[in-house]
Amino acid sequence: MTSPYRICPDTGFKVDLAGEKLIKWNAVTSIVFLAIGGLLGFLVALTRWPEIHLLGADDFYMVLTAHGIVILLVWLIYFEMALLYFASSILLNVRLALPKLAWLGYWLMTIGALLTVVIVLQGESNVMFTSYVPMQADPLFYIGIIVFAVGALCGCAVFFATLVIAKAEKTYEGSIPLVTFGAMTAAIIAVFTIASGAVILIPTFLWSVGLIAYIDPLMYKVIWWAMGHSSQQINVAAHIAVWYAIAAILFGAKPLSEKVSRFAFLMYILFLQLASAHHLLVEPGLSSEWKIVNTSYLLYLAVMASMIHGLTVPGAIEAAQRKKGYTNGLFEWLRKAPWGNPVFSGMFISLVLFGVLGGITGVIMGQEQVNIIVHNTLYVPGHFHGTVAAGTTLAFMAITYWLVPVLFRRELILPGWAKWQPYFFGLGVAGISLAMMGAGTLGISRRHWDITYADAAIKFDHPALAHLMMGINGVFATIATIGGVMFVVVIVGSLLWGKNRDEVPAAAAPEPPVADVPSAMTAHGSAGVANVSGTFTLALIFLAVFVLYFFVNWKFLASTWGLS
Amino acid sequence: MSIYPPEDRIWWSKPVEKTEVLWVTIAFIWGLIMFFMMPYWHLTGDQNLSNEAYKITADKYAEKTEAFAKKYQVRVEGDNDVPVVKPPAGSDVYMLARLWDWWPILELEKGKSYRLHLSSLDYQHGFSLQPENINLQVHPNYDMVVTITPTSSGEFGIICNEFCGSGHHTMVGKMYVKDSK
Numbered sequence: 001m002t003s004p005y006r007i008c009p010d011t012g013f014k015v016d017l018a019g020e021k022l023i024k025w026n027a028v029t030s031i032v033f034l035a036i037g038g039l040l041g042f043l044v045a046l047t048r049w050p051e052i053h054l055l056g057a058d059d060f061y062m063v064l065t066a067h068g069i070v071i072l073l074v075w076l077i078y079f080e081m082a083l084l085y086f087a088s089s090i091l092l093n094v095r096l097a098l099p100k101l102a103w104l105g106y107w108l109m110t111i112g113a114l115l116t117v118v119i120v121l122q123g124e125s126n127v128m129f130t131s132y133v134p135m136q137a138d139p140l141f142y143i144g145i146i147v148f149a150v151g152a153l154c155g156c157a158v159f160f161a162t163l164v165i166a167k168a169e170k171t172y173e174g175s176i177p178l179v180t181f182g183a184m185t186a187a188i189i190a191v192f193t194i195a196s197g198a199v200i201l202i203p204t205f206l207w208s209v210g211l212i213a214y215i216d217p218l219m220y221k222v223i224w225w226a227m228g229h230s231s232q233q234i235n236v237a238a239h240i241a242v243w244y245a246i247a248a249i250l251f252g253a254k255p256l257s258e259k260v261s262r263f264a265f266l267m268y269i270l271f272l273q274l275a276s277a278h279h280l281l282v283e284p285g286l287s288s289e290w291k292i293v294n295t296s297y298l299l300y301l302a303v304m305a306s307m308i309h310g311l312t313v314p315g316a317i318e319a320a321q322r323k324k325g326y327t328n329g330l331f332e333w334l335r336k337a338p339w340g341n342p343v344f345s346g347m348f349i350s351l352v353l354f355g356v357l358g359g360i361t362g363v364i365m366g367q368e369q370v371n372i373i374v375h376n377t378l379y380v381p382g383h384f385h386g387t388v389a390a391g392t393t394l395a396f397m398a399i400t401y402w403l404v405p406v407l408f409r410r411e412l413i414l415p416g417w418a419k420w421q422p423y424f425f426g427l428g429v430a431g432i433s434l435a436m437m438g439a440g441t442l443g444i445s446r447r448h449w450d451i452t453y454a455d456a457a458i459k460f461d462h463p464a465l466a467h468l469m470m471g472i473n474g475v476f477a478t479i480a481t482i483g484g485v486m487f488v489v490v491i492v493g494s495l496l497w498g499k500n501r502d503e504v505p506a507a508a509a510p511e512p513p514v515a516d517v518p519s520a521m522t523a524h525g526s527a528g529v530a531n532v533s534g535t536f537t538l539a540l541i542f543l544a545v546f547v548l549y550f551f552v553n554w555k556f557l558a559s560t561w562g563l564s
Numbered sequence: 565m566s567i568y569p570p571e572d573r574i575w576w577s578k579p580v581e582k583t584e585v586l587w588v589t590i591a592f593i594w595g596l597i598m599f600f601m602m603p604y605w606h607l608t609g610d611q612n613l614s615n616e617a618y619k620i621t622a623d624k625y626a627e628k629t630e631a632f633a634k635k636y637q638v639r640v641e642g643d644n645d646v647p648v649v650k651p652p653a654g655s656d657v658y659m660l661a662r663l664w665d666w667w668p669i670l671e672l673e674k675g676k677s678y679r680l681h682l683s684s685l686d687y688q689h690g691f692s693l694q695p696e697n698i699n700l701q702v703h704p705n706y707d708m709v710v711t712i713t714p715t716s717s718g719e720f721g722i723i724c725n726e727f728c729g730s731g732h733h734t735m736v737g738k739m740y741v742k743d744s745k
Contacts, residue, residue, distance in 0.1 A: 058730055091567055128727050134704060135687050135729065174573040178566040217688055217703045244566040254565050258575040260584050261566075283701045284617035284682075284708030292602045300595030307591040311584065316566075368602045369611050375699040376690045376725040443694040445725035449733040453723070456736040457644055457665065460694065460721030536583050543590065550598065554605075560696050562610045562677070562713030 379440025428480025666737025
């Protein structure tokens with residue numbers, strides 16, 4: 001059975017046109033939601049900037065609720081649908097299975113997302129992303145998320161069906177590519193996530209319309225976070241697949257060892273969902289044994305997996321670069337990397353910030369007792385802006401700079417903007433992340449409109465440094481917003497007005513920022529090359545920071561009151 | 565290359581590079597250290613949560629807290645006449661969370677231990693003792709018990725750090741810790 005396709009002149013992949021269209025629609029929709037969600041986030045930051053304090057209290061809580069949903073669910077899941085279709089249909093040279101189901105999924109996601117966002121923006125469902133019971137939202141709030149999740153489930157089904165077709169029709173030889181394996185990891189975690197969401201949100205909806213009398217608040221959290229945290233693990237698996245893809249595309253890098261990298265993805269599937277416990281470490285009614293086993297992903301095997309990817313992705317790049325002759329010293333391979341190409345710079349900044357800001361802090365604040373001095377402070381958003389904004393979002397931005405010329409066949413407009421955009425965004429989100437962690441360490445609460453407590457009957461003052469941190473947060477949020485706007489302008493502008501690369505005579509066409517793509521077709525790689533000494537040095541520095549910061553936090557904990 | 569099927573079809577039997585083996589080993593050992601830090605702290609550290617909790621209704625908890633406040637009240641404070649309660653060391657101490665205050669105000673002694681009970685009468689709230697930065701989640705229908713031993717004295721704020729509706733940012737309580745005589 002054949003379906004219309006084209007051969008990609010840049011990569012040689014056979015591109016199924018039906019699948020390509022779905023990738024485009026999901027990717028473009030995701031970027032629209034990123035723009036909306038990002039601007040909502042900017043409003044949040046401006047309100048929490050003490051000197052500006054932009055929005056009123058109710059508007060702030062409404063905007064914050066919308067920001068969380070639009071970014072954490074909508075933007076990321078749409079983009080991940082595009083990635084799933086890309087990693088199955090295009091990388092396996094096969095038609096996308098069940099395109100009608102994929103479109104059904106797309107429209108369900110769109111209807112669900114719009115429904116929930118519109119309900120939130122009407123102001124009667126200021127319940128935050130987490131919608132903890134017994135706080136109640138409009139029934140349509142839950143319906144919207146459920147419909148969105150069903151749509152995403154359709155997308156996962158299409159992905160798995162495409163794998164089956166590719167296997168049956170033998171469109172590839174041997175095992176699926178590592179990137180597809182990573183995408184499959186994301187899809188498997190997505191199914192678990194959506195199932196957990198159904199288990200808790202359907203009864204919560206029934207409760208909101210009065211058909212169920214009571215939802216236990218603790219049970220709600222245990223199951224809700226099996227969705228809420230796992231959905232962020234979809235992002236981790238997906239953006240690590242993107243890292244591997246970019247390393248392959250730009251450098252022709254091969255994983256140091258297929259076995260180790262695939263094993264690391266497998267660890268995610270087995271253990272990441274235990275992270276639901278990260279949100280429950282200071283709750284009543286759960287035992288320490290339960291907390292310790294779950295919060296540690298069972299002996300930190302999923303953390304080990306992330307540390308493996310953190311070594312093998314740059315390690316694969318180093319090996320490929322050394323093979324090309326960049327062999328001087330420890331770091332020539334890195335210095336001579338294409339830092340002006342946003343595909344690379346975005347990916348590498350994502351990798352560093354995810355590991356250092358998101359990874360280390362996430363593990364440490366997820367330690368059972370350390371969580372006492374962190375829970376629900378601004379430290380928590382500080383951590384997850386390191387993972388989601390700096391890690392996932394920047395990685396997705398980076399691959400978009402490659403997808404637009406290659407898949408959408410459009411030249412990038414404003415290449416100068418594109419070149420600098422990852423630096424702006426990276427600097428901004430790194431600053432946000434650090435400032436929020438600083439403020440959280442000083443006791444500032446997350447999801448809070450007024451840290452001066454001006455309207456409270458009992459007065460309390462935070463140290464001046466904490467207020468300063470919120471100002472710094474605002475400054476960096478502005479930088480991140482500029483970076484986000486640059487991204488949206490470049491990408492949307494390129495889609496609308498970028499020259500069609502197929503119409504430009506090949507000789508006259510300026511090189512896209514992905515000039516190295518054809519070299520990806522050669523057999524460059526790391527086979528037989530063991531020298532990744534530069535990456536290993538960086539890994540040891542990372543480890544030293546990790547260990548140091550780990551014990552600093554226990555020291556902090558030890559200085560507080562006795563609790564038993 | 566990661567975007568193509570592995571060149572070696574039998575990739576799973578290829579030996580792993582030394583650097584990678586070393587790093588995986590280091591990561592695994594570091595994971596074990598982090599893991600065992602938690603039970604270790606239960607044995608040797610001074611900051612552990614007890615896991616003691618009871619199911620309770622909001623009415624019952626309010627009743628207990630009011631009885632407690634009445635028994636040990638030493639004065640009232642502020643426009644709302646919030647009782648300041650000075651319980652004896654070692655005793656059961658009750659604080660309730662509701663839209664939007666922490667009630668009552670406690671007066672404790674430094675270095676003495678108290679069995680602090682926390683529960684909510686309505687939504688979830690976040691007990692956040694500042695500037696110590698001790699943060700506990702407070703649920704309705706659960707009575708959580710934590711034995712606290714203040715190691716510093718002065719006036720402490722209790723803010724709410726779980727979003728609890730439009731007045732969330734006005735929910736502030738207080739705790740005094742006096743130096744032991």
